[in-house]
Amino acid sequence: MTPTTTTTLSPAVSLNRVTKRYGRGQRQVTALDGIDLDVRPGELLCVVGASGCGKSTLLNLAAGLDQPTSGRVTAAGRTALMFQESALFPWLTAAGNIDLALKLRGIPRAGRRARVEELLATVHLAGFGDKRPHELSGGMRQRVALARAFAQDADVLLMDEPFGALDAMTRDILHDELERLWQERELTVVFVTHNVREAVRLGDRIVVLSSRPGRVTAVLDVPLSRPRRIEEAEVGELAASVTAQLREEVRRHAGDADR
């Protein structure tokens, strides 16, 4: 049984005074500056910020693809990362892409076939296994990418604007899907987006990042009950107040342009 209070558990991902700089000298950019953030196990945490706030850097660090300049990043378990583009391998079928993720985890061939079918069914794509990525729509590709991420059997799913390139209708349905899978699989999800309404629709908590340098300016609880709909008035109201904070951030940088 999972405990009701997750706050007492050790965090799934923990960022401790994390700073990340790129380049050197005059052209040096501080992407993240002294980030302190604990991702609670089992929560769906949304990270919002204006462009250039280091959202993607944050995920790369959490996924271990990149090392912080200073500070410490710890993840309690395995992490999987999903991108805005599906990043499926075009030479493999949908099933082949999922299969490769299993293979790279060292799962023997015998058990993989059934597992692939199961994962395809999980994202409602049973029967599409032999399609190649270019034969699938953007939304379907993202679902295959989601199944591939599940194939990694990660404890933490990191998502980098995964639905950013999709049409509103598909995105809306995929929000429902993600919420369902997150609940069924008891995942921890870190969902990065620039779309505040999407963050309010999905998140247990929302982390607001400032731009250049990226700092945590606010961590908000989303007090709305699930299921939520993106067009709900409460979602809109909360999104409006978060947007106001973000605008404040952007305005603070208005004078920076000529620097």
Added chain:
Amino acid sequence: MPVTQTDETAPGEAGAGETAVIDDDRPALSGPREAAATAADLAGLDALDAADEGISGRRALWSSLWPKLAAITLTLGVWQGVVWSGVKPPYVLPGPGPVLAELWTMLADGTIFEAMVNTMVRAVMGFTLALVIGVVVGSLVARVPVLRAAFGSLITGIQTMPSIAWFPLAILLFQLTEKAILFVVVLGAAPAIANGLIAGADQIPPILLRAGRVLGARGFAAWRYVVLPASLPSFVGGLKQGWAFAWRSLMAGELLVIIAEKPSIGSVLQVRRNLADARGLIATMIVILVIGIVVDTLVFGRLERAVLRRWGLATERR
């Protein structure tokens, strides 16, 4: 209240009379009806989005065939026209009729086949050797930055070198032997093959490399499962080019390096020239042309199309 977690079922079956109860410590999100609705929405969108099957079949074959037939007819017509104009006497430039008759005789009495077999054995050996060397060198140069800096432009340089320019050295090194021919064929083909691989590895979208790392592909696994397959379209292009270079080098080699009692297409060509047999000469040239085209289209062309279609880079037949 029983806590039963129903498996998500395929679209259409979802929620059919089953009860889905979510973990009691999480807020209830969606009952079976909502889940079924989501599944149905997805199935609907998928049906609308699924890509159409490509067209294929006899029509496509015919539409690719008739321009080629027309081109051959036109070429023969121009050739005949030049012969009729009388700029050259017919014993120097015979028309298509006598040449095709000679070609038929060569094929019918089988004299050309021994030469073709010898030549093709050399071609296959040379190309195979070039393939192995090209892949090894290409992989190393694509993978190791120092080697890249050292040999990257050198490989392109060797590729631009006319293969006939290698022969004096090859003959000094290996005399008039098979080895001299193979040496030049390999030098002609291997750089093109290596370059195809290097260019392919360079053009891999960074997102695929990142995806590979996220999935845990490091070192050799990254090479085997991501870099190599991702560079395959360019690699196949390199193979095709490598074949063209190998075939040219081989013909040059067989003209220069004639080995006694080992007839080859090149040596047949040389013999016909010595005999001032223009008909046989041109008939042999047609054999060379046809072999080159057949290998290029039937082997490498098919391979290239299959790869491109599979990669989603080309969906229609050409």
